[in-house]
Amino acid sequence: MIFTETKLKGAFIIDIERREDSRGFFARVFCQREFEAHGLKPIIAQSNIAFNLRKGTLRGMHFQYPPAPETKFVRCTRGSILDIIVDLRPESDTFLQHIAVELSEDNHRGLYVPERFGHGYQVLRDNTETSYQVGEFYAPGVEGGLLYNDPRLNLDWPLPVSEISDKDRDWKKLDEFENELIQRMGI
Numbered sequence: 001m002i003f004t005e006t007k008l009k010g011a012f013i014i015d016i017e018r019r020e021d022s023r024g025f026f027a028r029v030f031c032q033r034e035f036e037a038h039g040l041k042p043i044i045a046q047s048n049i050a051f052n053l054r055k056g057t058l059r060g061m062h063f064q065y066p067p068a069p070e071t072k073f074v075r076c077t078r079g080s081i082l083d084i085i086v087d088l089r090p091e092s093d094t095f096l097q098h099i100a101v102e103l104s105e106d107n108h109r110g111l112y113v114p115e116r117f118g119h120g121y122q123v124l125r126d127n128t129e130t131s132y133q134v135g136e137f138y139a140p141g142v143e144g145g146l147l148y149n150d151p152r153l154n155l156d157w158p159l160p161v162s163e164i165s166d167k168d169r170d171w172k173k174l175d176e177f178e179n180e181l182i183q184r185m186g187i
């Protein structure tokens, strides 16, 4: 696997190394030792998939507050997505900055999202499946969210939003809960 750290410290793009032969190719997509060697949390508490019927579907921006912050290792196993993560670590030099990474069935790219990041994605093709490993158990009691079109975040979604959950349409703007976020995300 090829680990490339992004401008958000601790967040990595992880590409596969193909072993090709006449059948196709083989590649490793997770290795506890390689994760540890790059300082990534190697725990998989849950492994989830989400299936999306329509391009333009948007899921996010989600996170869990401490004491149950999640790492996420996200891939797109069918179709393609634009995945966006936002640094929510108050002590970070890149607090509230984001990156966007295209993950697709073609590039086999993975994105490792550290704890205390907001995460969301927009689906770029019909019938798209995502698959992601999470380092902490689902804990809806400490779930939080950012509004995908909050002007403070300035996230550039490539398509009009065709589908979104009521929950994701209704997250508060950052201006309304920034102090609480800083307090709860602080270490």
Ligand SMILES: Cc1cn([C@H]2C[C@H](O)[C@@H](COP(=O)(O)OP(=O)(O)O[C@H]3O[C@@H](C)C(=O)[C@@H](O)[C@H]3O)O2)c(=O)[nH]c1=O
Binding pocket: 046, 048, 050, 059, 060, 061, 062, 063, 072, 119, 120, 121, 138, 165
């Ligand atoms: C995330 C999750 C949801 N659920 C339930 C709650 C609900 O009934 C149904 C759908 O949940 P949601 O609407 O929250 O699903 P979704 O919007 O796909 O949530 C996901 O979005 C992306 C962006 C992430 O980052 C993930 O961590 C996760 O939060 O599944 C679980 O039972 N376990 C889980 O781990």
